[in-house]
Amino acid sequence: MDQTMGDDESELPQDFDALKSAILTRRQTLPKRLRQVAVYALDNPDDVAFGTAASIAASADVQPSTLVRFAQHFGFEGFSSLQQLFRARLRDRTPAYDERLKALSADGESADENGAILTGFVAAAHRSLDALSQSVDPADFERGVDILARAETIYLIAKRRSYPIGSYMAYAFGKLKVKAQLVGTAAGIDDDMLALAGRGDAAFAVSFSPYAPESAHQARTLAARRIPVVSLTDSAFSPLAESSKVWFEIAEADHAGFRSLSASMAFAMALTVAVAERRRRLHEAIAAQ
Structure with a gap:
């Protein structure tokens, strides 16, 4: 049976952001079933706000009692108390x-x-x-821009549904005179290409559920070599999050089960232009010395 929160973790989350932060802080130690609930809750906050305990449990593939255990794990008396944070999140929208x-x-x-x-x-x-x-947290965005702007070469990792994002960023970086390399070749030499990455380089990785195992592996490989990774994904439990210095979570809305890349592409282009502008300023500062 799961233990309740310890004295150092006894503060009850007062809003959705605080709950999310608490979940992320403890994600590595959550029992399997509670982790399963956490993944579903953060990926589907609107469904948690509107659903019943039975429907949410069925969607998360757990027993309703697990929802109660999950809520108590974070200091709530029951699941309905925790659910109020998800409903308050919807009321706060514009x-x-x-x-x-x-x-x-x-x-x-x-x-x-x-x-x-x-x-x-x-x-x-x-x-x-x-x-x-x-x-998108502005402070995190600044950190991501700074990491990529200071890199000699930016390696772009994007497979499957994420590929258009990496491809267009490679095109835009080229036009902006920023050295970038899209990792994805017909010759199948991705690993050889990444082997050329050095300490002065950085990577930007993108992957959405169901996550491309190649992207997760490549991000882990670079992180293990202390090459900073900035990533874009759709869940705090994405395998990219654990390998990244900075990661951004964007969950695209769907229509009839299909998801476009509207917000992801807008974010990627904002990041690309911001990186190019930061590099320009850095180069001007160096030239002025």
Whole structure:
């Protein structure tokens, strides 16, 4: 049976961000089933806010009693008390978000089938972009920019669904005269390419669930060689998080089970341009000395 929080961890989380921080701090020591609940809760906060204990347990593939144990593990009397943090998170959202979605839904009702599909994806993109500004910590963004801006070469790791992000960043970095290397070749020499990375280099890795094992392996390999990794992923329990100096969590909204890259691409381009601008300033400062 799980122990309750110790004296050094007895402070009850007062909001969703505090709960998330507590989960991340203790993620390595959570028992298997509680970790399973944590992964589901952080990946699907809206579902946790609206769902019943039975439906949430079924989705997380655990017993309802496990939800109670999870809540008590973080100092709550029961699961309903913890669930209030998820509901408060929704109440704190800007009203414009709900109004925009209602307008899009109304438009979709009168459109033909293809128009409704377009409207659905536009609505999902809006949801993703609305969440983006709230999910990226400015201080972390500065740290990520600084790490990449100081690198001699930036290695871009992006496979499968994430590949378009790395590919476009490689293109943009080239135009901005920033030395970057996309790790992904038809010749299958990714590992040989990464072997060339040195202490003066850095990497930017991207992977979303279901995570590409190649990307996770490559990020771990670089981190083990003390080459800093900055990553973009969709969960605090992503394998990239453990290998990264700085990592960013962006969960794209879906439409009919399909997820686009609206927020992820916007973030990647902002990071790319910010890195190029920081490098320009660093070079100017060095030249002025």
